[in-house]
Amino acid sequence: MAVPKRKVSKARRDKRRSNVWKLGAPTLAECPQCHALKAPHKACPECGYVNADLSVKDGKITVKAAAAKKEEAKVVEETVAVEETEAVEEASAE
Numbered sequence: 136m137a138v139p140k141r142k143v144s145k146a147r148r149d150k151r152r153s154n155v156w157k158l159g160a161p162t163l164a165e166c167p168q169c170h171a172l173k174a175p176h177k178a179c180p181e182c183g184y185v186n187a188d189l190s191v192k193d194g195k196i197t198v199k200a201a202a203a204k205k206e207e208a209k210v211v212e213e214t215v216a217v218e219e220t221e222a223v224e225e226a227s228a229e
């Protein structure tokens with residue numbers, strides 16, 4: 136049988152018996168899309184809303200048009216940058 140190694144002090148015993156360990160109510164925020172209560176900074180369990188550009192539903196992540204356009208713009212910028220470096224390399228080779 137397991138036996139306590141030390142006597143539990145009055146302070147420790149009384150702290151355990153006090154209501155310090157009672158659980159508080161969870162903080163909830165309203166979902167801006169469906170107005171259900173949800174945990175803040177988490178995807179909404181009702182509609183899957185994360186933010187304007189992103190939603191998660193049934194394990195599927197949906198990236199909306201605005202975010203997709205941003206990605207496209209980034210790719211175009213990168214292509215332009217590559218072309219510029221190639222042009223510079225050609226010029227220096229001559």
Ligand SMILES: [Zn+2]
Nearest residue numbers: 166169179182
């Ligand atoms: Zn929602």
